Amino acid sequence: MEYLSRILKHVTTTMPFKYHPLCSHLKISHLMFADDLLLFSKGDITSIMILLRAFATFSVATGLQMNTMKSNIYFNVVSSSLKADIMQVSGFSEGSLPFKYLGVPISAGRVPVKDYACLIEKVTDRIRGYAAKKLSYSGRLTLVNAVLTTLYTYWATIFIIPKGVLKKIDALCRNYLWDGSTEYMRVPLVGWEKWVHHVYMKGVHWHVYTPKATSLEWKTIYRVRQKFELAFSSSSQWLPSSHDYTPASGYNWIRKKQPVVNWEHTVWNSWSVPKHMFINWLITREALLLKDRIYHLGVSPDADCCLCGAATETHVHLFSQCVYTRRLMQLLSSKLKISLPAVNLLGWISSKSWAKVKKWVTIAWIQAVYYTIWIQRNSARINGCIMHPDAVIQHISSILNLRTMYWLKCTKRVSDETWIK
Numbered sequence: 001m002e003y004l005s006r007i008l009k010h011v012t013t014t015m016p017f018k019y020h021p022l023c024s025h026l027k028i029s030h031l032m033f034a035d036d037l038l039l040f041s042k043g044d045i046t047s048i049m050i051l052l053r054a055f056a057t058f059s060v061a062t063g064l065q066m067n068t069m070k071s072n073i074y075f076n077v078v079s080s081s082l083k084a085d086i087m088q089v090s091g092f093s094e095g096s097l098p099f100k101y102l103g104v105p106i107s108a109g110r111v112p113v114k115d116y117a118c119l120i121e122k123v124t125d126r127i128r129g130y131a132a133k134k135l136s137y138s139g140r141l142t143l144v145n146a147v148l149t150t151l152y153t154y155w156a157t158i159f160i161i162p163k164g165v166l167k168k169i170d171a172l173c174r175n176y177l178w179d180g181s182t183e184y185m186r187v188p189l190v191g192w193e194k195w196v197h198h199v200y201m202k203g204v205h206w207h208v209y210t211p212k213a214t215s216l217e218w219k220t221i222y223r224v225r226q227k228f229e230l231a232f233s234s235s236s237q238w239l240p241s242s243h244d245y246t247p248a249s250g251y252n253w254i255r256k257k258q259p260v261v262n263w264e265h266t267v268w269n270s271w272s273v274p275k276h277m278f279i280n281w282l283i284t285r286e287a288l289l290l291k292d293r294i295y296h297l298g299v300s301p302d303a304d305c306c307l308c309g310a311a312t313e314t315h316v317h318l319f320s321q322c323v324y325t326r327r328l329m330q331l332l333s334s335k336l337k338i339s340l341p342a343v344n345l346l347g348w349i350s351s352k353s354w355a356k357v358k359k360w361v362t363i364a365w366i367q368a369v370y371y372t373i374w375i376q377r378n379s380a381r382i383n384g385c386i387m388h389p390d391a392v393i394q395h396i397s398s399i400l401n402l403r404t405m406y407w408l409k410c411t412k413r414v415s416d417e418t419w420i421k
């Protein structure tokens, strides 16, 4: 199939082939998985014939033929006369949308609600398939979390699932949890508030309740109640002026108004690798579980930096002062040919005005370096080994390779193009 990809790439670049309008930007002419093949082109006879001739070349070389009984052609916004001509020269019969590819319906527009019936059916079949009644509650809960939710999570990565469908699946999972079947007409055995009353409070009224030995989360909820109580007895601080309490007014009072940050659009963008962005967000929030914190929790015997062992492992040390980080930043600085400040790199970029592509390339690199520092720190802690800084830069370069090709396409300035190369 690699050979077919090469032929298609060759014919679509050397011949007068026109891409499907939605595929032209990324130059996609085909998608394939195992023996499933989708070919895309603009609705004109020349482009379709180029694709079919390329496939014929592949068939002659490999002996693999397409099954015309199982193959269809799909049109969207094509005149009926052109449609008839295309069908005549291609020999395909017209298929109707949506069709299924990799288990999900493919449609020209938004997938209509009725097409989600197969997802609901799938969940229902799984529930009926289990020896449901024989499983304990925890067994059913494990099945719901590990199997049923993954079914619609897969769909949710491709489509925005309508609220009604999610509610229906939720109901199926809930019924299965309580009764081991898809239908459950009775009131659930236990509501959340009853469970709280019986397990934690044991019948005591919430306003006079004090937790004893219990979980950290429950103690936190109790502390919030105390805060509200104290603020109310002094001057009703959390009540709005109208004296009609709303959850929003209480929430805004307890969380206090946070200052506006300048790194929001720098950390979250469409250019960096998503896992890099997430770790960078945690770094800017100083929320990673570093040794300074786990030492205070009594989990670690010391608070020394995992990478250098020469100072306490704090966010400031690990991501700006550590000798390993400083060496990486030096290498990055010479690679990008930019003088980077020692601290608050993302804040520095946000305040800087320069060409869009150059800015986002720099951000993607910095985020990748910060992410790798975190990974190397974990490797040092768990495996006792780290990558050499030179190898780290090479490794990041290979990760960002595909993105670099895309950046080269996006940039309009010759100077930026040379810089990216």
Ligand SMILES: [Zn+2]
Binding pocket: 305, 306, 307, 308, 309, 310, 311, 317, 318, 321, 322, 323, 324
């Ligand atoms: Zn260090």
